[in-house]
Amino acid sequence: MxxxxxxxxxxxxxxxxxxxxxxxxxxxxxxxxxVAPLPKEYSQDQLDSQIMVPPGQVVALETTASGLLHYECKANATTAGTIGWVLVRPEADLLDRTGKTVAKYSGPPATWTHIDGSSVVGTQVALAPRVGATNLPQQLSTGASGTSPGVLQNITYIQRIKTKGGQDLSKTCTQTELGNKMTQSYQADYIFWKAA
CATH class of the missing domain: 1.20.5 (Single alpha-helices involved in coiled-coils or other helix-helix interfaces)
Structure with a gap:
């Protein structure tokens, strides 16, 4: 017991x-x-039609960028006889949706280089206004990929959306300010697409 x-x-x-x-x-x-839920699949539903990627494409990479845009007061090459702030060099770090730095943005020409060595050069095809006078417009570019294999190989389109800052060009730029430089900070999402 x-x-x-x-x-x-x-x-x-x-x-x-x-x-x-x-x-x-x-x-x-x-x-x-x-634990954060998985991000929702990317949607173009809220974008202006002129910067939408055409059907037959899928998202290859979604990123958020933070960087600087360097301007110079100079004669505008596209509009003869005018002087203004001209973008001479962008630089930004791109983070994926987990917060990891995965690529860099530089130029000219506009070039995105992934940490795996792959890269793509963009050519602007359309702009859409972004609310706020000092925010860069949203943009659609076609992509020409470099020869190195990786995430940015075979990219067909690059979207720049959700822009913030980067375009406060209110500082005087006239004949007497030619050669002056100015730097603007900015943020944007870059979405990279490839053929399905």
Whole structure:
């Protein structure tokens, strides 16, 4: 016959194990509930039609960029006889949806280089206004990929959307300011597409 002490000890041990299991399960459930859900599939539904990618394309990479745009006060090559702020060099780091830096943006020409060595050069084909006078317009470019294999190989289109900043060109730029330089910070999402 077991003593009362042994029975009490067995119940206490059993209760402690049960409590540890319940507490551990609750902690695990709480930890899992903090895990971010998978990002939704990219949609063009809210974009202006002129910067939408045509059918038959799929998203190859979604990124968020933060960087600088360097301007110079100079004669505008596309509009003879005018002077204004001309973009001479962009630079930005691109992060994927997990927050990892995966590419760099530079130019001219507009070039995105992935950490795997692949790259793509963009040629602007359309712009769409972005709310806010100092925000860059949204943009659609065609892509010409480099020869190195990787994520940016065979890219057909690049979208620049959700722009913020980068275009406060209110500083004076006249004949007397020719050669002056100005740097603007900006943010944007770059979406890279390839044929399905």
């Amino acid at each position: 077991k003593s009362t002490h042994n029975i009490l000890w067995a119940y206490t041990k059993s209760a402690s194990v049960t409590l540890a299991m319940v507490t551990g399960t609750a902690a695990l459930i709480t930890a899992c509930s903090g």
